[in-house]
Amino acid sequence: MRRLGSGMQARFVLAMGGAILVVVAILGVLLGRQAATQREVTRLSGTVIHELFDRSTRSRGEAIARELADALVNPLYYNDLEQVGALVRNSARQDAVGYVLVFDTEGRLLHDGSVEVPGYGRPMTDPLAAGAVSATGARVQESHDVLENSLPIMLGKQRLGGVRVGMALEQVQALEAQASQGLAQRLEQVGTRHLGWLLLMLGLLAAIGVVVIVYVQRMLVTPIRGLAMAARQIEAGDYQVPLRENDRDDEVGELVRAFARMRDAIARHDRDVRHMAYTDALTGLTNRLAFREALDHRLMAARASGHRLALLFVDIDDFKRVNDTLGHEAGDEALLQFVQRISDAVAQAGGDEALLARFGGDEFVILLGEGDAAVQARALADVLVRELGKPLMVQGRELYMGASIGVTLFPDDAADATTLLKNGDIAMYQAKMAGKNCYRYYSRAMDHAVERRVHMEQELRGAWERGELRLAYQPIFRTRDRRLVGAEALLRWQHPALGTIPPSVFIDVAEQSGLIEVIGPKVLRAACMEAAQWPRSVDGEGLFVSVNVSPRQLRGGELPSLVAQCLLESGLPAARLHLELTETAVIGDELLAAQLLDKLHRTGVKVWLDDFGTGFSGLSHLRQVPVDGVKIDKSFVADMQRDPDDLALTTAIIAMAHALGITVVAEGIEQQAQFDLLCQRGCDLAQGYWLSRPVTATTIVQMIEKGDGGD
Incomplete structure (x- = not known):
């Protein structure tokens, strides 16, 4: 038993050991x-x-760069570095964003999100800078510690600069x-x-x-x-x-x-x-990127089916004035009201397939492709002009802006998306040229007009420094004795190749391009300098000089300080400077105009309302906007003899202005009969070719010295 037990035990141990070995082996x-x-x-x-992280980082960097490149177009175009900085800082605060750099077309740094921007205006010298500056489209560069997405900032085909978004790979x-x-x-x-x-x-x-x-x-x-x-x-x-x-x-x-x-x-x-x-963050509309993709798809479908498409390019008139005078919050409020009106108009006349997108700061595009696109586009444009021309209530103020609309058709005007958008922009620009708050259809002749306008704008830059621009003076006479009492400063452009360019052409170019804000102060300063040298007339009075002021100069808010500086530099008495403003310059925001004119009056400068009667504002505005004189537009003077209505209106203007203590000036007098009619009705001052054509400053001095009373 003991041996059996020993053997069984051994066998058991062996079995257990084997089992353990097997289990251990299995284990x-x-x-x-x-x-x-x-x-x-x-x-x-x-x-x-x-x-996942690599893909997410690349996708996120590209999305941030594209969104920022779209958002920076308007601020960069208007050199709004404060808005550029705000956009850069918003993007730089996002997770894993190492840096955000905005640069100009020469590769010079414009903003890096910091308060002082220490590298402003200096070329970027980091290893990735050259690739970013030379890139014509989206570009991705990578170093050992950064993944950079760079994009050019484009306004149409014009490159304004670029943006670089660096994702910190270390994070x-x-x-x-x-x-x-x-x-x-x-x-x-x-x-x-x-x-x-x-x-x-x-x-x-x-x-x-x-x-x-x-x-x-x-x-x-x-x-x-x-x-x-x-x-x-x-x-x-x-x-x-x-x-x-x-x-x-x-x-x-x-x-x-x-x-x-x-x-x-x-x-x-x-x-x-x-x-x-x-999606546009402010309005919730489709943005430029999404619209461009949708436009490409719609064009492909239209080519396959043979359907026509219509594109409406809508730009709010004078929207920058709201931002400049009331602030960006008011601008956003006005923009949202416009978006609601545009959306309602599209829902009413655009059809179910209409696509509305915000294309830029105050630019919108509408794509139509349902039914007869041309007829639908005209109907929608009529509704937009009517609805957008109505006043807005912003922060308790009534604002009139309107919108300029360009209409272009596919495939009639263009065969691809880029050309279609360009044509819509050109047509919209022509609507602005036609007086704003209207719409125009694209035509091939517009391309040549735009090219000529761009060429003229380029030539106008620096024309003053090259001596091509000069001042002429239109003498102004007192009607009761035909005595010379003042002169209106007129700007003339003698181009070495194009010859004499009419002011009606180049002044409009200067207004639209913003060059008037550079030329206007130079004209004012030169007119003050020359008028200060004029001798006194034979009766001991000093002649005044009147200078036209652009609506842009008035809205900028810097006119009073500019006038004070010019008077100080020239020594011209303030009472001898008259500033001429158009009705349309003060109608948009009478409160702002009244404040600026009040500052000018306190200096002794007189203010006249030019082209009175053409702005459809009526004499009621004279109670709210204080002026010293009004100029009856030459269109009324020219037809006084033939049109009883013009004669009656001119008579009423003179009588009502005198009742308000306002001086009346008539311009464009070309016949003695016109002069006699105005004298009979008590018009105070007169100017025109019948009295004297525009002359040089030297001739003005000669006329003063000999007591000239006009031709």
């Missing part, structure tokens, strides 16, 4: 398999996480390492817990070991491999990848639920990025 194999699986999962997850890599480390720690925890479970099963039979292996395979490896497969689908852009129902409360269940939350978060982030990239 060793299982542990090896688990370690390999864990390494594979860690490697796959690390690769996926890296690719991205830190986030990536943190995510990978977290996932690895979770996997390690899960592996450790299962290892402890397997060690507890060490004394069980091999069958139990097999069961454990199967359990581990089903409960751990399979879910993680499913997550890895889902991660690949997410990487490919499929954010709707389904995950198995998971009610487990262990780490794997937590991991699966965390992965599901991460999937949903990435999907939301993708939607948000797309929304920001394709």
Whole structure:
């Protein structure tokens, strides 16, 4: 028995030892398999996480650069560095954005988001600068610590500069390492817990070991491999990848639920990025990028079906004046009111397939393609002109702005999106030239007109410095004795190649281009200098000089200080300077005009209202905008003899102006009969070719010295 017992025990020990060896062997194999699986999962997850972060960083950098490039067009065009800085700082505050740089066409830094911009105006010298400056489109550059997206800032075909958005790879890599480390720690925890479970099963039979292996395979490896497969689908852009129902409360269940939350978060982030990239933040309308993509698709469909499309390019008239005088909050409020009116008009006359987008600061585009596009475009343009011409109430003020609209058709006017948009812009510009608050259809003749206008604008720059611009003076006489009492300063342009260019042509170019803000102060200063040298007349009076003031100069708010400076430099008495403003310059915002004119009156300068009667404002505005004199427009004077209505209106203007204590000046007198009619009705002053043609400053002096009373 003892031997049997010893033998059974030995056999039992041997069996147990063998079983233990088998279990240990199985355990060793299982542990090896688990370690390999864990390494594979860690490697796959690390690769996926890296690719996700890399793709997200590139996509986000590109989206920020494109959005910023679109938003910077208007501020950069108007050199609004404050708005540029605000946009740059908003973008630079986003996560993982290392820097945001805005530069001009020469590669000089315009803004970096800082308050003082220490590198302003200096060329950028970093290794990536050359590539960014020379890029004609979107460009991605990468160094060991930054991923840079650069885009040129374009206004049409004109390059205004560019923007560089650098994504800090160090931050991205830190986030990536943190995510990978977290996932690895979770996997390690899960592996450790299962290892402890397997060690507890060490004394069980091999069958139990097999069961454990199967359990581990089903409960751990399979879910993680499913997550890895889902991660690949997410990487490919499929954010709707389904995950198995998971009610487990262990780490794997937590991991699966965390992965599901991460999937949903990435999907939301993708939607948000797309929304920001394709939607205007202020108005909620489709933005330039989304509209351009939609336009390309519509053009492809129209080519295939042979349908016509109509594009309306809408630009709010004088919108910059609202921002400059009332502030950007008021500008945003006015813009939103315009958007609502445009949206209502499109809903009323644009059809179900109409597409409305905000194309720039105060520019909108509407694409029509339902039914007869040309007829629909005309109907919509009529509605827009009517509705947008109505006054707006902004911060308790009634503002009149209106909109200029350009209409172009596909395929009649253009065969591609770029040309169609360019033609719409040209037609809109012609609507502004026609007096604003109207619409014009594109025609090929407009291209030549735009080219001529651009050429004239280029020639006008520097014309004063080259001596091509000079002052002439239109003498002004007192009607009761035909005594010379003053002169109106007129600007003349003698071009060396084009000859004499009429003021009606180049003054309009200067107004539209903004050059009048440069030329106007020079004219005022020169007129004051020359008038200060005029001798006194024979009766001891000093002649006044009247100078036309552009609406842009009035709206800028700097006119009183400019006038004071010119009077100080020239020594001309303030009472001998008369400023002439048009009716339309003061109608838009009478409160602002009244404040500026009050400042001018306090200096002793007199203010006249030029071209009176053509602005449809009536004499009621004279009660709110204080002026010293009105000029009856020459169109009324020319028809006084033939048109009883013009004669009656002229008579009424003189009588009502005198009742208000306002001096009346008649211009454009070309016949003695006109002069006699005006004298009979008590007109105070007169000017015109019948009395004297425009003369030089030297001739004015001669006329004063000999007491000339006109021709």
